[in-house]
Amino acid sequence: MLSQKKIGHQRGLTTKKLLSSVLAVLALSMGLATMGTAPATASTPQCTxxxxxxxxxxxxxxxxxxxxxxxxxxxxxxxxxxxxxxxxxxxxxxxxxxxxxxxxxxxxxxxxxxxxxxxxxxxxxxxxxxxxxxxxxxxxxxxxxxxxxxxxxxxxxxxxxxxxxxxx
Missing domain, CATH: 1.10.101.10 (PGBD-like superfamily/PGBD)
Structure with a gap:
């Protein structure tokens, strides 16, 4: 049976990279990571x-x-x-x-x-x-x-x- 570390290496990923990828996916799914600085949706423009x-x-x-x-x-x-x-x-x-x-x-x-x-x-x-x-x-x-x-x-x-x- 392969350990988690060996599975990561077999796919070309280090344990650190694998953990970073998992944490990034979790952050996005929980809404912790955002893209851009606009406080509203892309469809709502800034008042001018x-x-x-x-x-x-x-x-x-x-x-x-x-x-x-x-x-x-x-x-x-x-x-x-x-x-x-x-x-x-x-x-x-x-x-x-x-x-x-x-x-x-x-x-x-x-x-x-x-x-x-x-x-x-x-x-x-x-x-x-x-x-x-x-x-x-x-x-x-x-x-x-x-x-x-x-x-x-x-x-x-x-x-x-x-x-x-x-x-x-």
Whole structure:
């Protein structure tokens, strides 16, 4: 009967290489190894700009609009540490005006913005049964969980959850 070490050598593998291969497969299957640094799936782009997005209409038919991060006009996008754009400014404005975060509005997603996003995520989890990942990355779950700063001609400047749904 052959020992494990001899089996590895018969296939041209050393024990070290065999162990490394097995550990790599285990890490991938458990999700411990990642490819790339993007916080979202490859199909979700990084937000690159900001746009006024209608949230609801009042009784007179006037739209309430908020500035939100977008990619080519679409709100399904992400922002993370080291993002720099007008999209980050839109996020920071709402974090500051509507979510109680004392951060600069400078368009740079640094540690302070990352912590502000974590604070919003943590606050959501402490008050709702539907939990979201607390990772400091802005994506669709955080977009639903936070309040947005906008304007309505009748009501003026207000803070509102996305689509007036109260979040997730």
């Amino acid at each position: 700009s900001q746009s006024q997005i209608p949230m609801f209409s009042d009784v007179a038919g006037r739209n309430y609009k908020v500035w939100m991060p977008v990619y080519s006009g679409q709100i399904n996008c992400w922002l993370a540490l080291r993002s720099n754009s007008s999209a980050v400014k839109a996020l920071q404005s709402s974090l500051r005006a509507c979510n109680g975060q004392n951060i600069a509005i400078d368009g740079s997603y640094g540690p302070a913005t990352q912590q502000a996003v974590r604070n919003v995520q943590t606050r959501w989890n402490s008050t709702h049964s539907t939990k979201i990942l607390v990772d400091g990355i802005y994506g669709s779950q955080t977009r639903h969980a936070m309040m947005w700063y906008g304007y309505n001609p009748l009501l003026g400047y207000l803070c509102q959850y996305e689509q007036d749904k109260g979040g997730l």
